[in-house]
Amino acid sequence: MQNIKIQTVAESRATAVDFDNIPLGRTFTDHMFICQYEDGQWQDPEIRPLELIPTHPAAMALHYGQAIFEGMKATVDASGNPMLFRAYDNAARLNFSAARMGMPDFPEELFVEGLKQLVALESSWIPPQEGSALYLRPFMYADEPFIGMRAATSYKFIIIASPAGPFFSKRIRLYAENQYIRAAQGGTGEAKAAGNYAAAIRPTELAKAKGYDQVLWLDAEHHEYIQEVGTMNIFFKIDGHFVTPTLDGAVLDGITRRSVMTLLEDAGYKVEQRRISIKELAKAATEGRLEEAFGTGTAVGIAYIEAIGWGDEVIPLGDSSPVAEQINATLNGIKTGRLEDDHNWMLTV
Numbered sequence: 001m002q003n004i005k006i007q008t009v010a011e012s013r014a015t016a017v018d019f020d021n022i023p024l025g026r027t028f029t030d031h032m033f034i035c036q037y038e039d040g041q042w043q044d045p046e047i048r049p050l051e052l053i054p055t056h057p058a059a060m061a062l063h064y065g066q067a068i069f070e071g072m073k074a075t076v077d078a079s080g081n082p083m084l085f086r087a088y089d090n091a092a093r094l095n096f097s098a099a100r101m102g103m104p105d106f107p108e109e110l111f112v113e114g115l116k117q118l119v120a121l122e123s124s125w126i127p128p129q130e131g132s133a134l135y136l137r138p139f140m141y142a143d144e145p146f147i148g149m150r151a152a153t154s155y156k157f158i159i160i161a162s163p164a165g166p167f168f169s170k171r172i173r174l175y176a177e178n179q180y181i182r183a184a185q186g187g188t189g190e191a192k193a194a195g196n197y198a199a200a201i202r203p204t205e206l207a208k209a210k211g212y213d214q215v216l217w218l219d220a221e222h223h224e225y226i227q228e229v230g231t232m233n234i235f236f237k238i239d240g241h242f243v244t245p246t247l248d249g250a251v252l253d254g255i256t257r258r259s260v261m262t263l264l265e266d267a268g269y270k271v272e273q274r275r276i277s278i279k280e281l282a283k284a285a286t287e288g289r290l291e292e293a294f295g296t297g298t299a300v301g302i303a304y305i306e307a308i309g310w311g312d313e314v315i316p317l318g319d320s321s322p323v324a325e326q327i328n329a330t331l332n333g334i335k336t337g338r339l340e341d342d343h344n345w346m347l348t349v
């Protein structure tokens with residue numbers, strides 16, 4: 001693997017940050033990892049002070065959208081040792097997205113080593129409170145200046161980091177979208193492609209204007225089968241066991257989703273991955289068989305769902321999620337080293 005050249009700032013800005021009051025997504029650490037793809041290979045990787053990047057106005061990502069990203073978190077244990085959660089899973093998913101978008105693979109060992117060295121250097125930026133973390137954003141985009149529709153020949157892979165305070169998640173309200181869609185089979189929904197999020201912005205704003213927090217996406221063909229939420233996968237507890245929509249080629253394979261399925265099974269619950277329609281959900285709710293509903297994703301961990309708006313109906317989803325709360329506590333406990341990491345998810349930096 002290539003050596004990572006490191007150039008550090010003279011003085012860290014971390015001392016000036018109020019870690020009890022971190023504006024979400026707006027504070028960035030001192031350094032970034034950066035690597036350029038040129039002449040058919042990734043060139044020398046570097047960690048260097050965070051700075052603006054000169055961009056040619058014809059950079060292909062700006063025109064044709066070859067841009068993908070990942071989202072993950074570094075936490076610290078009680079002794080202050082930084083740790084990463086399932087970093088190799090994110091490396092693999094980045095390359096899955098890259099393949100779908102006609103972009104080059106990024107070497108997984110270098111992805112993880114870059115994260116480790118960046119996190120080690122920025123360890124004073126990791127908020128220590130349980131539920132807080134250093135959010136890490138690896139991303140890749142086409143920076144070749146070219147007007148024309150083909151795969152670019154030059155790319156940048158960058159990792160930036162942003163401290164994130166604890167998410168005091170209030171119960172959220174979702175709007176089941178029956179006009180716009182997020183993804184169809186054969187599209188890019190199972191890739192973490194920037195364009196997926198661009199297309200979700202307007203429907204999300206419309207849902208917010210109706211008093212909802214996020215969009216619940218339904219399938220492209222029937223507008224009936226539940227896919228996922230904003231930036232989360234979704235789970236329901238019906239008749240004592242858990243159901244999550246199957247990965248049908250249009251749903252993102254969430255790493256929190258995988259982890260929650262494992263933890264639910266560890267706790268003795270059956271988890272079904274299958275098609276579930278909004279009609280089935282509404283019926284289960286009416287009949288009192290829908291016991292819990294929650295979203296899962298890196299940003300929030302687990303978000304409890306209060307209600308789903310669907311046409312003129314509002315499907316009430318109850319006001320407690322005891323199993324989801326227990327799973328969330330387990331997940332946070334593993335991430336801060338308080339609980340045994342039975343599945344070898346944590347990687348010490």
Ligand SMILES: Cc1ncc(COP(=O)(O)O)c(C=O)c1O
Nearest residue numbers: 231232233252254255256297298
């Ligand atoms: C569309 C979408 N679904 C689900 C997720 C949850 O994935 P993960 O648990 O890997 O964060 C995310 C966030 O990455 C997302 O953007």
